[in-house]
Amino acid sequence: MKAIVVHQYGGPEVLKFEDYPDPVPSPGEVLVRVAATSVNPIDYKRRAGLMKDFYPLQFPGLIGVDMAGTVVKIGPGVEGFSAGDQVFAMADNTYAELCVVKAAALAKVPKGLDLIQAAALPLVTVTGNQLMSATGIKAGQTVLVVGAGGNVGRSAVFTGKQRGATVIAGVLKKQMDEVKTVGADQVVATDDDTAIVNLPPLDAVADTVGGRTAEKLIAKVKAEECLRRFLRRRRVPHITHL
Amino acid sequence: MFATVLAPPQSAAYYPSVKVAHVVSKFDRKTLEFMAEAVRDGKLVIPISQKLPLSEAAEAQATAEKGGTGKSLLVA
Numbered sequence: 001m002k003a004i005v006v007h008q009y010g011g012p013e014v015l016k017f018e019d020y021p022d023p024v025p026s027p028g029e030v031l032v033r034v035a036a037t038s039v040n041p042i043d044y045k046r047r048a049g050l051m052k053d054f055y056p057l058q059f060p061g062l063i064g065v066d067m068a069g070t071v072v073k074i075g076p077g078v079e080g081f082s083a084g085d086q087v088f089a090m091a092d093n094t095y096a097e098l099c100v101v102k103a104a105a106l107a108k109v110p111k112g113l114d115l116i117q118a119a120a121l122p123l124v125t126v127t128g129n130q131l132m133s134a135t136g137i138k139a140g141q142t143v144l145v146v147g148a149g150g151n152v153g154r155s156a157v158f159t160g161k162q163r164g165a166t167v168i169a170g171v172l173k174k175q176m177d178e179v180k181t182v183g184a185d186q187v188v189a190t191d192d193d194t195a196i197v198n199l200p201p202l203d204a205v206a207d208t209v210g211g212r213t214a215e216k217l218i219a220k221v222k223a224e225e226c227l228r229r230f231l232r233r234r235r236v237p238h239i240t241h242l
Numbered sequence: 243m244f245a246t247v248l249a250p251p252q253s254a255a256y257y258p259s260v261k262v263a264h265v266v267s268k269f270d271r272k273t274l275e276f277m278a279e280a281v282r283d284g285k286l287v288i289p290i291s292q293k294l295p296l297s298e299a300a301e302a303q304a305t306a307e308k309g310g311t312g313k314s315l316l317v318a
Contacts, residue, residue: 004299012300012307037296039306039314047303069318088278090269095299097318107271113282120288120313125277127247127267134245134265149311151288152247155277158286178311181287203243210248218244218251223259 003096005060009049015095020062023093023100025075030103032069032087036119037094040065064094067101068109068119078103086115090122120151128155128208132163135204139164142200146170146190146217147208149179156206157182168199170217190217290315 003020025031043063045051057063068088071081081087086109091101109118131152137143143160147153148169160167161183169184172191179187188195190213201222207214244254245263254262280286291312294302302314 002296004296012304015300015303017297017299034318036293036315036317038316039299039302041306044303044307088274090267090274095296095316097296105269105271107274107278110275110279110282113278116293116315116317117281117290118278119315120290121278121281122269122274123267124288124313125281125286126270126273127265129273129277130267130270131245131247131265134263135243137243151311151313154288155286158277158280175311183285205244205246207244207246207248210246210251214244214246214248214251215253218253218257218260218262221244221257221260224243224261 001097003062003093004064006047006057006063007060009047009052009057011048012044014047020060020096022098023096025073025078025100027076028078028103029075029100030071030078030081030087030106031073031075032067032089032099032101032106033072034067034069034094034097034099036068036116037064037096038066038120038123040123042123043095062093062096064096065090065092066119066122067091067094067099068115068122069099070115072098074103081106081108086118088118088122090126124151125155128152128157129159131206131208132156132159135206137163137165137204137206140166141203142166142168143204143206144168144170144188144199144202144217144220145184145206145208146213148182148184148187149175150208152208153206154182156208157184160206165203168202170213196220288313293317
């Protein structure tokens with residue numbers, strides 16, 4: 001097959017389109033003809049060697065985590081998939097014409113969704129959903145999504161609305177127009193200190209940006225209810241503003 | 243609750259009453275299918291900024307590294 005092969009850490013120029021041995025499905029695995037993959041920050045961080053301590057590349061080796069394609073062949077013991085199925089996944093080595101994926105980590109592309117577009121979805125939409133779920137936000141509560149214009153952010157906003165929360169989309173001032181369509185109840189510029197001061201108390205923050213913005217915004221999150229009750233009971237003097 | 247996909251903020255030490263969670267995504271079939279159906283139905287929009295052949299992965303990554311919000315697709 002053809003694949004993007006990496007022989008050393010470095011800039012984009014280390015990505016070479018070359019021949020590479022076809023992968024072979026082991027028991028429990030599925031061989032997929034890749035229709036498309038998509039670029040995620042983890043791909044170029046790995047290429048640049050920024051993650052070599054905990055997620056190293058082997059040389060020559062392949063990269064990529066998102067994949068959509070068509071099942072070519074199933075390995076021994078695989079049930080629920082057969083040749084010709086349109087599938088997508090978070091996998092390894094997806095910048096290639098063929099890819100092997102554990103059947104347990106494969107999903108069928110919903111009918112009516114374009115197979116190539118499906119390759120954009122696995123990592124960002126699952127991450128956004130799990131980020132919002134991790135906040136534990138409930139109906140009637142308020143959550144701020146930081147970086148709401150990004151793809152993980154958009155997915156988090158959507159999930160927050162699904163959970164019945166009031167969702168505030170946090171973006172840079174210059175991006176405020178871009179997020180009018182993400183479905184949030186309100187948009188706030190996270191680089192506008194006045195706007196931050198005027199934010200309502202937040203039940204949770206779902207952060208996709210980190211850095212100084214995150215350092216500031218953690219101050220806007222209400223104390224956990226159980227802690228507030230505990231502190232009131234104990235009359236801890238220096239946290240009376242809670 | 244302050245949930246983040248990045249390293250937890252250092253200032254978290256000053257806010258002991260706020261729980262901090264570092265989220266690392268894990269594949270979940272039901273979640274992916276649910277989110278993909280939302281995209282198909284137009285309820286969730288994941289913008290595509292470029293669609294290039296797989297052979298042009300270097301160019302796609304160079305563009306993506308500069309920032310911008312749309313996804314770059316590589317068609318195999």
